[in-house]
Amino acid sequence: MLEMRNVSKRYRTSTVETRALAELNLSVEEGEFVAIVGPSGSGKTTFLNVAGLLESFDGGSYDLDGEDVSQLNDKQRSQVRNQKIGFIFQNFNLIPDLNIFDNVDIPLRYQRVPSWKRSELVESALDTVGLKGRMKHLPGQLSGGQQQRVAIARALVGSPRLLLADEPTGNLDSNTANGVFDLLLELHNAGSTILMVTHEESMASHASRSVQIRDGILRAN
Numbered sequence: 001m002l003e004m005r006n007v008s009k010r011y012r013t014s015t016v017e018t019r020a021l022a023e024l025n026l027s028v029e030e031g032e033f034v035a036i037v038g039p040s041g042s043g044k045t046t047f048l049n050v051a052g053l054l055e056s057f058d059g060g061s062y063d064l065d066g067e068d069v070s071q072l073n074d075k076q077r078s079q080v081r082n083q084k085i086g087f088i089f090q091n092f093n094l095i096p097d098l099n100i101f102d103n104v105d106i107p108l109r110y111q112r113v114p115s116w117k118r119s120e121l122v123e124s125a126l127d128t129v130g131l132k133g134r135m136k137h138l139p140g141q142l143s144g145g146q147q148q149r150v151a152i153a154r155a156l157v158g159s160p161r162l163l164l165a166d167e168p169t170g171n172l173d174s175n176t177a178n179g180v181f182d183l184l185l186e187l188h189n190a191g192s193t194i195l196m197v198t199h200e201e202s203m204a205s206h207a208s209r210s211v212q213i214r215d216g217i218l219r220a221n
Contacts, residue, residue, distance in 0.1 A: 001028050001029060001030045001032070001064070001065060001161065001162060001193050002026065002027065002028040002051065002062075002063070002064055002065075002162065002193075002195070003026075003027050003028075003061075003062070003063040004024055004025060004026045004027075004051075004060065004061070004062050005025055005060055005061045005062075006023045006024070006025060006059065006060035006061070007021055007023070007024045007025075007050065007057050007059070007060035007061070007062060008021055008022060008023055008024070008057060008058050008059040008060055009021040009046055009050060009055070009057045009058055009216070010058055019215075019216055020043050020046040020216050021043055021046055021047060021050065021057065021216040022215065022216040022217050023059075023060065023217075024047065024060070024216065024217070024218050025218065026211065026218055028162075028193065028195060029193075030161075030193055031188075031191055031192075031193055032193055032194075032208045032209065033184075033185075033188040033192075033193075033194045033196070033207045033208040033209075034194070034195050034196070034207060034208060034209050034210070034211065035196050035197075035198055035203065035204035035207035035209070035210040035211070036048075036195065036196065036197045036198070036210075036211055036213055036218070037197075037198055037199065037200075037201060037204045037210050037211065037212050037213065038197075038199065038212060038213035038214060039199055040199070042213045042214050042215065042216070043213050043214075043215065043216035043217075044197040044198075044199075044213055045166065045197070046216070047197065047213065047216075048164055048166050048195075048197050050062070051164060051195060052081065052085055052087060052164045053069060053072070053077040053078075053080055053081050053085065054081075056077075057070075064080065064084065064161075064162070065084055065161050065162070067080070082107065082110050082111055082158070083111070083158075083160075084160055084161040084162060085160050085161070085162050085163075085164060086107075086154075086155030086156060086158065086160035086162070086163045086164070087155055087163075087164050087166070088148075088151050088152055088155045088163065088164070088165040088166065088168045089151060089166050089168075090166050090167040090168065090170040090171055091171065092139070092144075092147045092148055092150070092151045092171075093151065094139040094147055094150060094151065094154075095139075096138065096139050096140060097138070098138075098139075099135065099136050099137060099138055100126065100131065100134055100135045100136070100137055100138075100139070100142070100150050101122055101123075101126070101135040101136065103139065103150060103154060104122045104125055104126060104135075104150065104153045104154045104157050105118055105122050105157075106154065107154060107157055107158045108121060108122070108157060108158060111158055113158075121157050121158075122135070122153075122157060123135070124157075125153040125154070125156050125157040126150075126153050128153065128156065129149040129150070129152050129153045129156075129183060130149065131146060131149055131150060131153065134146065143176070144171060144172050144173075144176060145172055145176035145177075145179055145180055148168060148169075148171075148172065148176075148180050149180065149183065151168075152168075152180070152183060152184070152187075156187070156192075161193065162193050162194075162195065163187070163192055163193065163194045163195070164194075164195050164196075165184065165194060165195070165196040165197070166196075166197055167197060167198055167199070168180060168181070168184065168196065168198075169181055169198075169200070169203060170198075170199075177203075181203055181206070184196070185206065188208070194207075
């Protein structure tokens with residue numbers, strides 16, 4: 001599903017160069033649930049942005065679902081993201097003045113899915129996360145855990161090949177976090193490929209595999 005070889009990433013200003021990723025190597029098989037574990041500043045977010053084609057990288061190669069995405073331009077990266085990747089963000093990233101249905105519908109609009117098909121897919125995704133009965137509510141009318149479930153539904157609705165989760169339980173209390181993580185495990189058991197970055201070892205221990213990241217370098221546990 002994913003193959004990174006010697007991927008490097010540096011951030012440069014006029015006076016400073018910072019190494020964010022250092023010759024990173026990672027393979028993820030279809031159906032795996034892989035946790036990338038590290039403290040703040042370790043390179044987790046940069047890694048996820050590169051994996052999700054939100055940022056380019058300086059060196060190395062990256063194959064996603066059998067396609068070399070190393071040399072894609074911005075438009076091509078955007079197309080691959082829309083077709084193959086679902087994102088789950090720590091801060092939910094829901095649009096506050098759109099109801100839950102419309103928030104989940106957004107990726108399908110970008111994919112130009114017909115309206116009748118979008119309705120079917122959105123309702124199915126919300127049913128999967130247990131929120132079909134709340135689809136006319138606004139995000140502010142839901143709890144944090146419910147909002148994260150909406151974010152998961154939005155990530156799932158386009159049937160992506162890969163789910164990328166950025167600290168998906170970071171803003172939730174422990175009980176709510178456990179419920180959201182249980183949902184991720186259910187998705188994994190149903191066949192989803194999930195790549196999750198986290199600083200929580202307890203969450204990572206339940207993934208298929210966990211990998212440590214320090215100073216932009218991955219080390220297998």
